[in-house]
Amino acid sequence: MTGTLTAPSPVAASGGRRSEYLALALMYFAQGLPAGLAFNALGVLIRQGGHTVTDVGLTGFAFLPWALKFLWAGPIDNACVRWGHARVVGVTQLLAVALCLGLTAFSPVDHLHVALLGIIVLNTVCATQGIATNAYAVVRLQGRAAGAANGIQVAGFIAGMLVGGGGLLVLYAHVGWAYSMVAMAALLLALYVPLLLGRRWREPIAYLVAQPKARLRDLRRHADLGWALLIALVFKFASTAVGTLAQPWLVDRGLSLPQIGSLQMSNTVATAAGGLLIGVPLVRWLGNCGAVLAGCMLATAMLGMPWILETSHTADLRVLYLAFGVQSLCEGAMYVAIWALFMNWASPERPGTDYTAMQCCESLANAVAAGAIGGLGQRWGYGMAFGAAWLAGVLAVAFVALGLRRLALREEGRAP
Template sequence: MDRELVTTDGVFVPSGPAHASEYLALALMYFAQGLPSGLAFNALGALIRQGGHPVAEVGLTGLAFLPWALKFLWAGPIDNACARWGHARLIGVTQTLAVLLYLGLAPFPPGTYLVATLIGVIALNSVCATQDIVTNAYAVSRLQGRAAGPANAIQVAAFIAGMLAGGGGLLVLHAHVGWADTMLLMALLLVLLYLPLGFGRRWRDGTAPRPATQRVRLRDLRRHADLGWALAIALLFKFAGTAISTLVQPWLVDRGLSLAQVGTLQMSNLIANAVGGVLIGVPLVRWLGDRRAALAGCVIVAMLLGTAWGLQVNGLHDARIIYVAFGVQALGEGAMYVAVWALFMNWASPQRPGTDFTAMQCCESLANGLAAGVIGGLSQRVGYGHAFALAWLAGGIAVALIAWCLPRLNLLRESRA
């Protein structure tokens, strides 16, 4: 065999090279989890408006964000469930529930049944956010060390692909076959995604139920002596980037780009994120190790965050220049994302993998929500140019603070050999 499983305090820890089946399982799981996110954040707003509802009600889609931001609250019980029943069984349960919810949404188009649609979409995202905890636990327990870089590149690329399929792809389907058939096709897609997982054996190796030395609780996070440093990194690394990307959307409209062009730019940036994660992020982690790769990624992005400010002050409105400029920035952001999450994967404890990793994700979501809420009011007061400049400055300050935090982080394993 090319690997064996050893135990530490009752926890299975893989040694040796990761199986390709594990990477495939991660890709399928993260893709499936991206589908409802695409529906909630990239498609539902357009469908609500198309159904004749006022623009103010489009903001209700933000309720679907809550399960992803608050999933740390139930991460401990899910970690315990993984220990009791195994990751594979829980993945099967959550994907079955997601299929049923897509089928349940079919009779309730948002134009006619807005409340019912919102309830269904929130429930769907709650189920998939819960599956994300299981997937995180599986990834951390199986793929720490050198495998962390590729595992997080798969996370970025597969989740983005799921969002594209569940958002823009869903809108294309809806235009041709309507709401009900689109929901049925989404349910069928989830079934097809699960088939390799359901019949696969190798990825399940070591995921069977196991005795746990103790029950996992959220307060167990305090067992990390370096928890404060980890929380600071999670809160800081995307704050400025999210502020700028949020402000860029109305800025593009004011520059004369159509909604179709803005949507296309968002899709091209997502693809660039995935490419940057795979082609830049993984080698960066392998060459530099977790801490230095995370810092290098943050430095690269901090420099590129001046893109919007540069376009604004130079009066560059040509769509081709905008696409290329933000595409380069998105490449760097994808690389940074992989490096930072490889760092957190090797920081998380094998005793509570889902809880530790998920808590860091929720910190990022909290910071993203705060950044998005602050930047609009700031721009209203000082204008686009100054708002972009201040966000860029905030990115530089964040890098300095992250550089201070990184040496104080205790990693269980390293991505570099």
Template structure:
């Protein structure tokens, strides 16, 4: 059975996740900021997070995608699924360029693009799990998260900068073109044959994943690790807009600056993971999230805080978010190394996405009715509590994987 070189896999992984994350950056960073500048209420902005429910539900069709991806003769069709989905998404982004910012049309097009990327995610994650050797998993996750940050930088901060300078249509056409460019490394990467006997004998199903106790503990670990970040991060853009930051400045700060900080976090986390237990590293990352959310809450309660201090906080949060994702995704890969990695990983990500949707909408309502500072206080408290629980959960899931 042919095996791809690790370097080639890492290059393809960067391109895959950069392309996938363009839509995420657009939906969850750019659109909330644009809507806020137009004077839309936080309650409406929070509805953007309903689109995350699509990612939360993708586990329902993951067995069908996995059955299409893994054929009984040993062939794998990950590339075909990924490239087809990314082309469809690029076309939708081109339509978005011409459609403008009418709220109903905007939500409809973004919903279709999110369905496409959620479906492609199943094949993306399976490709990464299958092609990355265990010893390269930490750096593979760094490339995965790094590529995702690159896509978020373009769909989030880069898009905001382009909108501020050139307008909506050129900005949307530019990110559609980026989607096509990022597909090239995978297009040039052949996919090795799988184990024909194993693929023919196994029928992908949700039941196969959920019947494993260790996998269920892994699901719980994902929720515990992500709940604070999902509640607090969603209010960062609206908070800075309310403090007088314009879209272009916000784009540079949370887009380029936050992305570079996140990339630094991925490198630091990958290095630490090579020498330390994943549960302990995850506890450190989540506890640090708690400290940063305490600082954000204090900033939200201090109207005359200098602008420079406000600008430092998103960078700190971006750094620790990048580190947290690398550690968590490394653990998730270990829990999804069975005969149906697409289904297993989709379930883990769906749990995170469901949490993000619920937390994002809840944060929007909290911000509207009792203040953004309350969101940051809640996020800080949850992070500090979960940091205590995470090492034990991660060890139990790892022992059963």
């Protein structure tokens, strides 16, 4: 797989950068839609439909495609080199549209297991598209542009989660499951139109490349692989556990679906704002490692909000908006810092594979956290379960700090 790519003119490069940012925003937004359905809406729908808190733990299975996509990241990397990122993105986007239409007949309230299977397949398709998007981002925007690129990634993906999670709950309360899935399919199709019509973002990469086939086992070429895996596994574990348990907690607090949906949308906006307004400046001022440590400490400090709300028996909606909003701002800053770190850690020879492997570690931890917290909440009660997750977050910060000292980043000239 070899080829000679010519450099664009300065004017084309400037226009191409804007086009690249727009393409990234659209692709990550599209991938966030089914993720929002799985991570933010599904647990609420399960509990609201009369199922148990333990059943909410089934949402952990929807994390699995995002956790396991490293297994097919190499072939997707190679397909992007052979056929282009745009073609791979187009095929997966149209498959996602078809799957949303297929899900219209299977509500998680009435057909829990069939709906869960369909949502898992939908997330598998969008996770596959994520491999191609990651490869595109790393190859085009590694280095000084990584902070801005990951600000776009976080904001775009979270905006998709906002619409697919809280937005879907609000829509579901008014029109039901079938029409909500039709609306998601229509939105996915609409998002693809600018990508289909855009040309600048498809332009050849501006350097000579003799690209070998990407292989998963080549990850071992990173001498610091173990430390990178550790950071990816632990940084979001506690946050996912708290977020998953908060869904049935809000239902049991007596909030309606529109209220929960609006709260989740507010949280999602706050997360995106935190990524852009706090995370990107942190990366610029403190560098990759400093920004990660600061972001993780902020996010973990705020992770105790649900525990405080539960133990103080607070149910005032205004307090809920404020507490979860501040927590989400800090989590957004952490996300941007983490993924800027891994973008500059990934090798340009296998960009999708390296970057995706780290995302899979995060998703694997998410699956475990989501699957375990439902059972803990059922046995221990909300207060003890929220407290245990907060303690896990404090331990995670210590592991992240340990791993950061041993990472080698390309932008610092220390990559293996």
